[in-house]
Amino acid sequence: MDYLVSYGELALKGKNRRFFEKKLLQSLKEIFKRDKLSMDASFLYGKILVNSREERGLSEEVLKNVFGVAAIRPVAVFPYDYEILKKNLIPILRPTVEGVSPETFRITAKRAFKQFPVDSMAVARELGSLVLDHFPELHVDLSHPDMEITVDIRSEGFFVSLEKIKGIGGFPEGSQGRALLLLSGGIDSPVAGYLAMKRGLATDFIYFHTPPFTGEGALNKVRSLAETLRKRGSRSRGNLYIADIAGLQKEIITQCKSDYATLLLRVAMLKTAGAWARQQGYDALVTGDSLGQVASQTIHSLAAVDAVAEAFTLRPLIGYDKTEIMALARELGTMEISNRPFEDCCSLFVPEHPATRPGEALLREESERLPLGPYVQTPGDFIRSERI
Amino acid sequence: MKEKRFFRIVSQEDLMIYLDNAATTPPMKEALLSLQETLFDYYANPSSLHSAGFRTAALREEVRQRAADLIGTSPGEVIFNSGATEGNNTVLRGITPLLKRGKAIALTSIGHASVEKTAQALEREGAVLVRLPLKKGGTIDLDRLDEAVGPSCALLSVNAVNNETGLIQPLDALIRRVRAIHPDILIHVDAVQSFWSPLWEAWPALDWDFLTLSAHKIHALKGTGLLIIRKGRHLHPLLSGGEQEHSFRPGTENMPGIIALGLVLKQLRKNRSSFLGAIRLLEEAFIKNLADLGDYALNREKGASYSPHILSLSHESIPGAVLQNALSEKGICVSTGSACSDRDKKSHRVLTASGYEEKQAGNTIRVSLSPFNTPDEVTALVNALDEISQTVGALYRRVR
Numbered sequence: 001m002d003y004l005v006s007y008g009e010l011a012l013k014g015k016n017r018r019f020f021e022k023k024l025l026q027s028l029k030e031i032f033k034r035d036k037l038s039m040d041a042s043f044l045y046g047k048i049l050v051n052s053r054e055e056r057g058l059s060e061e062v063l064k065n066v067f068g069v070a071a072i073r074p075v076a077v078f079p080y081d082y083e084i085l086k087k088n089l090i091p092i093l094r095p096t097v098e099g100v101s102p103e104t105f106r107i108t109a110k111r112a113f114k115q116f117p118v119d120s121m122a123v124a125r126e127l128g129s130l131v132l133d134h135f136p137e138l139h140v141d142l143s144h145p146d147m148e149i150t151v152d153i154r155s156e157g158f159f160v161s162l163e164k165i166k167g168i169g170g171f172p173e174g175s176q177g178r179a180l181l182l183l184s185g186g187i188d189s190p191v192a193g194y195l196a197m198k199r200g201l202a203t204d205f206i207y208f209h210t211p212p213f214t215g216e217g218a219l220n221k222v223r224s225l226a227e228t229l230r231k232r233g234s235r236s237r238g239n240l241y242i243a244d245i246a247g248l249q250k251e252i253i254t255q256c257k258s259d260y261a262t263l264l265l266r267v268a269m270l271k272t273a274g275a276w277a278r279q280q281g282y283d284a285l286v287t288g289d290s291l292g293q294v295a296s297q298t299i300h301s302l303a304a305v306d307a308v309a310e311a312f313t314l315r316p317l318i319g320y321d322k323t324e325i326m327a328l329a330r331e332l333g334t335m336e337i338s339n340r341p342f343e344d345c346c347s348l349f350v351p352e353h354p355a356t357r358p359g360e361a362l363l364r365e366e367s368e369r370l371p372l373g374p375y376v377q378t379p380g381d382f383i384r385s386e387r388i
Numbered sequence: 389m390k391e392k393r394f395f396r397i398v399s400q401e402d403l404m405i406y407l408d409n410a411a412t413t414p415p416m417k418e419a420l421l422s423l424q425e426t427l428f429d430y431y432a433n434p435s436s437l438h439s440a441g442f443r444t445a446a447l448r449e450e451v452r453q454r455a456a457d458l459i460g461t462s463p464g465e466v467i468f469n470s471g472a473t474e475g476n477n478t479v480l481r482g483i484t485p486l487l488k489r490g491k492a493i494a495l496t497s498i499g500h501a502s503v504e505k506t507a508q509a510l511e512r513e514g515a516v517l518v519r520l521p522l523k524k525g526g527t528i529d530l531d532r533l534d535e536a537v538g539p540s541c542a543l544l545s546v547n548a549v550n551n552e553t554g555l556i557q558p559l560d561a562l563i564r565r566v567r568a569i570h571p572d573i574l575i576h577v578d579a580v581q582s583f584w585s586p587l588w589e590a591w592p593a594l595d596w597d598f599l600t601l602s603a604h605k606i607h608a609l610k611g612t613g614l615l616i617i618r619k620g621r622h623l624h625p626l627l628s629g630g631e632q633e634h635s636f637r638p639g640t641e642n643m644p645g646i647i648a649l650g651l652v653l654k655q656l657r658k659n660r661s662s663f664l665g666a667i668r669l670l671e672e673a674f675i676k677n678l679a680d681l682g683d684y685a686l687n688r689e690k691g692a693s694y695s696p697h698i699l700s701l702s703h704e705s706i707p708g709a710v711l712q713n714a715l716s717e718k719g720i721c722v723s724t725g726s727a728c729s730d731r732d733k734k735s736h737r738v739l740t741a742s743g744y745e746e747k748q749a750g751n752t753i754r755v756s757l758s759p760f761n762t763p764d765e766v767t768a769l770v771n772a773l774d775e776i777s778q779t780v781g782a783l784y785r786r787v788r
Contacts, residue, residue, distance in 0.1 A: 212714030212780060253783045 001056055002077050003063055004152065004159055005041070005048040008070030008169070023172035023200075024048065024068045027234040031066060034236040044156060045112060049077075060165055067198050067233065068175070069167030073150065078158040082118070085151075085158045089127060090134045093149070096162055097135050102146030104139050105131065113155040123151065171200025173233045177283035179203045179314065180241075181229075182273055185221045188288030188317055190229055190334035191325050195316035196286045197233050203286065204239040205229070205388075206273050210246040217340075224337045226388045232332065240386045243272055243379070248370055256366045259355045262296045267309050267367050268375070274311025276379040285313040290320050295354035304360040308367050405720045405765045409605075410551055410581060410698050410756035416607035419651040426647050434641055435632060448641060451650030458657055459599065460592025461616055467633045468646055471613035472580045473502040474626070475600030476545075478615060478637075479576045480506045482623030483543050491542035492516035497741035498526045499547045500578055504737075507545070516540070525689030526555045526742035533565050543574045549581035552738045552754055553687055554698025556585050563595050574598065574621065580605055583656075584667055585695040597621045603645060607758070608652040612645030663759035664696070670757050670766050671696040677770040683777040687744065687752065697758065700739075702751045703777060705784035711753045714776045720769055722753050 007024055025048055028041040038053040039062070052059040056074070063072045076092050078085045096102070107128045109120040118126070128140060131149070152159040179201035181193035197203045205226040209219055223240060230238040248268040252261050273285050289297045296305070306313060317325055329335035375382055406414065426447075432440035434448050449463065456463040469475055480493065480503065487493070487510060495507055497519055511517050518541065521532040528546070537544065544566055549556050559577065566573060576598040582588055583606050591599065598621065603612035617623060617636075629638025656663070678684050678701065687700040703711060708724035715722055736749035744752075755769065 211717055212710050212776070215709065215713035215716060250783060253786055 001052050001059060002075050002159075003050040003052065003059065004044070004073045004075050004161065005050055005063060005069055005167075006046075006071045006073075007048075007068055020068070020172060020175050021048070023175040024066070027066055027068065027172045027174075028063075030234040030236065031062065034234070035062070037062065044154065047152075064165055064167045065232075066172075067168060067170045067200065068172035070169055071167050072165050073159075073161035074163055074165075075152075075159040075161040078160070080113075080155060080157045082158075085160070086127070086130060089130060089160065092160060093131065093135070093162070096147065097138070100147070102138065104141035104145045105147040105149060106140060106142050106145040107131070107149045107151065109151045109153065111153045113153055115155075116153050120153070123153065127151065168198065170198035173197060173200065173235065174202035176200030177202070178281060179284045179286045180273055180277045180280075180282040181205050181286045182269060182288070183207050183222055183225060183229075183240075184288070185218050185225070185338060185340075186288065187329050187335060187338040188290060188293075188325055190225050190288075190332065190338065191320075191328045192286055192288040192316045193229050194232055194328070194332055194334075196314060197229070199316075201284070201286070202235070203229070203233070204241070204282070206241040206243055206276065206383075208269050208272075209242050209244050210249050211244070213246070213249070221337060221340050223386070223388060225334055228332070228334055228337060230388060237387050240388045241276065241383050242386065243269075243276070243383045245269065245272060245375065245382065247382075248372070248375065251370050255369045257362075258351045259353050260358060260363060260366050261351045262354050263301055263305055263358055263363055264366055264370065266296055266305050267363070268370065268372065270305065270309035270311045270313060271372055272375045272379050272382065274309060274313075275376045276383060277311070279379065283312075285311050287313055287315055288317055289315045290317045290322070290325065293322065295356045298356045300357045301355070304358045304363045307360050308364050403719045405761075405768055407755045407757065407761065407765070407769060408721045408723050409758040409761075410754060411723055412604050412610065413607045413758050414760065415604075415609060415648070416652050416655055419607070419655045420609075420648055423644070423648050423651060427644055430643060430647065434643065435630065444643060447650075448643065448646055451646050451653070454650055454653045454657075455614055458653055459601075459614075459616060461599075462619070464634070465616050465619055467615040467617060467637050468641060469613045469615050469633075469637050470611055470642070471604070472500070472578065472600045472602035473613075475602075475613050475615040476500065476502040476576075476578055477506050478623060478626050479598045479600065480510060480543070480545065481626060483574065484510075484624060486542040487515040490516070490540070492518050492540050493543045493545060494518045494520055494537050494541045494573075495545045496520045496522060496526070496528060496547065498522070498550055498552075498738045499545065500551055500580070503545055503547070503578060520544075520546075522742065523689075523692075524743035525687075525692045526550055526553060526738075527689070527692045528557055528562055530558065530561055530565055533562075534569055537566055537569050537573070539570055541570060541573050543576060545576040545578070547578045547581075548587050549579075549585050549695045549698070550738065550742075551581050551698070553700045553742060554581070554694040554696075554756075555742070556582075556587060556693045556695055558693075559587060559594055559596075560590065567595060576600070581695060581698065584664055584697040586693075588660075598623070603649045603652070606652065606656060608649040609645050612642055612649050659759075666759045667757050667761075668696045670761055670763065671699065673763055674699060674755065674757075674766045674770065677767070678773070681770070681774050681777060683781060684773060685748075687739070687742075687748075697756055699755045699757070700752055701755065702744075702748045702753075703781065705751065706776065706781050707750055708752045710780060711751075711773075711776060714780055715753075715769075715772055718772050720772055722755050722769075724753055 025041055032039045041048050041050045107124040109123040111120045150161045179196050181203050183189050183205040193203050207222045226240045245268050252264045256264055277285055430444045430447055432444045434441055434445035452463045452466050456466050493507055507517055518536045520536050521529040523529045546557055575596045577596045579599050580602045597618045599616040601614040604610040625636050627638050632638055683704050684701050688694055712724050739749035739752055
């Protein structure tokens with residue numbers, strides 16, 4: 001089966017359009033290769049044509065979930081010869097007409113190839129009457145047809161389709177840059193990572209391992225989450241960075257005000273991750289914060305932490321409710337991994353009365369007690385990298 | 389990227405100290421070296437009616453005899469199965485017709501998951517459960533036994549040695565009291581952890597009806613267990629099929645597991661007293677050195693008795709999971725409780741039901757010994773516990 005892949009939002013991007021198209025084509029090809037799919041993709045002006053020898057359900061599932069795909073249409077392709085199209089149109093409609101028994105139809109003709117001598121309205125009229133001749137039980141309904149027959153007229157040929165399947169949207173992976181996701185073992189951060197990936201960020205992962213407060217079990221959970229997320233995109237390999245800030249955590253517990261402990265840990269994480277991101281060429285950090293969810297996610301806490309950490313941080317879940325996040329996590333398959341029972345490092349030293357309206361000045365003062373220097377100057381000394 | 393000390397992951401070449409023998413034991417090497425050879429000779433189906441089959445069947449019967457001798461029962465009462473989880477399920481579910489007539493199961497709240505979860509499932513199906521009263525530490529309170537056990541009880545199920553605390557139930561007195569209240573009650577003993585306890589010598593004399601055992605807890609292989617059904621007692625089998633195991637447990641026998649068990653039992657029988665002596669020495673040394681540290685408490689109650697191979701201990705402030713991680717980083721393997729429920733979040737069911745406070749239960753690890761552990765390993769454990777208490781414990785003392 002052949003598919004026409006369209007990419008809505010990308011096409012609006014003016015001069016950058018070619019760049020986005022290339023990225024999408026590259027994404028598709030990488031997925032086909034990585035997942036050993038017998039599929040191929042090529043440019044067709046304004047669209048991408050995918051040829052698939054895979055079973056139809058699988059092909060559609062793969063294509064509609066590629067970031068940047070607005071819609072896909074299964075198409076029958078005819079050579080650029082109007083007579084051949086007219087001869088073959090009825091046989092390709094027959095299974096649908098007889099199987100689904102639509103009552104009404106319309107023909108939508110699009111003339112991407114303007115040299116074609118007949119205008120699109122005339123093509124629609126002519127093919128419409130051909131259909132009515134063969135299927136007298138059908139009626140034309142231009143506004144709410146049961147069956148829409150789309151005919152794309154291109155120099156490469158005629159592309160006829162009866163169905164449009166909505167794609168996942170967003171931008172091709174990597175077309176917006178690179179991001180580093182702060183991945184914990186929890187429910188939220190994988191969902192945030194997915195949304196970042198969907199908006200075109202090629203996303204790698206950083207996990208803060210604080211032995212012995214977190215063990216191998218928690219680390220394995222994060223490995224599974226990172227791999228599950230990476231596979232949502234097109235890449236064959238990604239990076240999981242495992243950062244050890246146990247040294248800072250000890251200082252936080254022993255040297256700092258206990259109601260600021262969680263916020264200081266977040267400052268420590270964002271500073272370390274931010275320094276690593278700058279060194280490794282990531283454009284932004286991504287976290288799973290959702291406004292107001294816990295004490296460290298009040299608007300005051302987020303503002304204070306951001307001001308002190310000085311790392312550009314995206315928070316795609318900021319307006320999401322917990323139920324919405326959980327629904328998405330279930331859909332992504334990350335929920336059951338996140339629910340595996342291992343303590344993540346945030347839950348072990350939660351102060352009894354955490355600050356919810358922290359003062360930026362006080363947070364900065366407390367953070368200055370921490371030996372953050374080496375973590376910011378040479379973050380690589382505290383980071384181990386794994387390919388996932 | 390160069391290896392950093394934070395990320396030392398213990399590989400096999402590294403020093404590893406295995407002190408989680410209640411979860412499973414290392415297979416006994418000297419006994420099992422001959423296993424491979426035997427496997428290639430005894431591959432025939434023991435139910436086959438030809439010479440090769442008879443030969444395999446004879447070997448299986450030899451192991452059955454050996455097991456019966458060791459427990460002090462007769463071979464006709466020994467059933468091979470896949471392990472104690474199957475055995476425990478078989479016993480509890482095997483009396484379903486009695487339960488349908490409104491009879492109850494009497495049990496403790498500190499049994500192994502394979503008893504507890506099965507009983508809970510039966511309860512959802514309409515069975516009645518009665519819980520035996522416990523004293524602090526988990527010993528069944530014999531003075532209050534008649535509050536629970538009455539004529540309506542069809543089965544009493546009891547864990548001989550608790551898998552998390554090592555507590556030994558006073559089975560002799562318990563069984564005599566129960567029989568006095570209700571002579572016909574069926575008595576099931578989960579004897580999985582009992583091998584290193586004095587109860588092991590008592591099995592022939594005690595008046596139980598069903599006994600369940602697991603091979604991999606005594607240095608044989610996973611996937612093999614024993615269910616002993618005293619003559620004249622009846623259970624409905626879990627499975628239907630062929631006529632293996634007196635028509636009670638259909639399915640072609642797990643010969644590799646059975647042969648391995650036979651080889652190990654021979655060694656265990658020969659060496660039990662010296663092995664037990666070795667474990668007791670390790671236990672003594674550990675208890676003595678732990679007392680010197682001060683921050684750890686052994687979860688053992690005065691007046692109760694404990695199997696020497698299981699030691700439950702709690703730190704005053706460090707959570708069990710953190711202790712476990714910290715020991716694991718040093719290559720020392722212990723568990724926080726039962727390996728079968730370690731992955732349940734905040735699962736301290738057995739310890740809290742034994743009367744320990746939630747905090748103490750949460751700060752608990754289980755050290756379990758085998759005769760193949762060495763005094764040096766115990767010393768290393770104590771030193772590691774000391775160091776962890778000083779470094780990690782300092783942080784917790786600061787917070788709480």
